[in-house]
Amino acid sequence: MPDLETRLAARPLYLQVRDVLVQRIVVGHWKPGATLPNETQLAQQLGISIGTVRKALDLMEVERIVTRRQGRGTFVNDYAAAENTFPFSMxxxxxxxxxxxxxxxxxxxxxxxxxxxxxxxxxxxxxxxxxxxxxxxxxxxxxxxxxxxxxxxxxxxxxxxxxxxxxxxxxxxxxxxxxxxxxxxxxxxxxxxxxxxxxxxxxxxxxxxxxxxxxxxxxxxxxxxxxxxxxxxxxxxxxx
Known part of the structure; x- marks a missing residue:
């Protein structure tokens, strides 16, 4: 990820990582339902610590952008799937x-x-x-x-x-x-x-x-x- 340290310098690093990962999802690099690379691979690709990657993924899970399944990986949520209920439906x-x-x-x-x-x-x-x-x-x-x-x-x-x-x-x-x-x-x-x-x-x-x-x-x-x-x-x- 070029110039990670200089981009949006006022924001914490894990938020910058979140933005980069989300952008890859938006442009279709990872399609709905796709499995993201594991934390170690992402850390190596981005040149940052696994802890920072994990914090970014934790936030993305809270935001319902991804779902993390123990032992299986991290998946991009598919909101077109019928089983996914709209998060603001009360x-x-x-x-x-x-x-x-x-x-x-x-x-x-x-x-x-x-x-x-x-x-x-x-x-x-x-x-x-x-x-x-x-x-x-x-x-x-x-x-x-x-x-x-x-x-x-x-x-x-x-x-x-x-x-x-x-x-x-x-x-x-x-x-x-x-x-x-x-x-x-x-x-x-x-x-x-x-x-x-x-x-x-x-x-x-x-x-x-x-x-x-x-x-x-x-x-x-x-x-x-x-x-x-x-x-x-x-x-x-x-x-x-």
Whole structure:
């Protein structure tokens, strides 16, 4: 790794190593599901200590970029795989299992960002956004209606079934890493449209979730607003 000591000198070395390894994943040097070289090999390639490599890999595992399996190696996570649940999904069944629900798109359109949308998403007024209006079902009942806005410039590659996209898989398809999320939660009264979407009377208290999801470079990937009426679900946040 050329000029490792001079690049981003203000950052700890293990963070610089993390950035280099992540970049190799993003550009496709290591594909989803691939096994990374072992710690000794990486240390030799980068000219650094095994301890520094291990610390970088520990962070990447916390960030869910890789999975480390005892005796087998370190693997690049494949977010397009069905068994990988989106890390920011907080809906669980009463057994504690995380659920996403079956997604059914009502419409997928391309719009120009309003001033408010531009300010929330860090884009320019008039920039193209992809808008997805959809509902989610669990155990045969709709429990959530959602509006998703995504900046079109970041997602040039979209799957045929875009209406039911999973953001982690969509980001992977477009060589983007999902970073953090900011979410606010409040209670609102169901409008007539909410009532039709969720099969509840207008005025029913609903959980409203407003979430911005960022890439690891702090670009907004998705602005997500959802209204929820939970019957067989619960919203669970676990702190480690």
């Amino acid at each position: 809906f669980h069944d009463f057994s504690g299992h995380r659920i996403s629900g079956q997604k059914r798109a009502r419409s997928v359109t391309r719009i120009q960002a309003s001033l408010h949308e531009a300010e929330r998403m860090g884009v320019r007024k008039g920039d193209e956004l992809i808008k997805v209006d959809r509902v989610r079902e669990h155990q045969g009942q709709i429990f959530l209606s959602e509006i998703c806005l995504l900046p079109a410039k970041l997602f040039s590659r979209i799957p045929e079934d875009f209406g039911s996209y999973r953001l982690s898989a969509l980001a992977q398809l477009n060589a983007i890493l999902v970073g953090r999320a900011d979410e606010s939660v409040d209670i609102v009264m169901a409008s007539e449209e909410d009532g039709e979407n969720l099969n509840v009377p207008p005025g029913t208290p609903l959980l409203r979730l407003d979430r911005l999801i960022y890439s690891d470079h702090e670009d907004v990937l998705e602005w997500w607003v959802a209204h929820c009426f939970m019957r067989n679900e619960r919203y669970l946040v676990r702190f480690n």
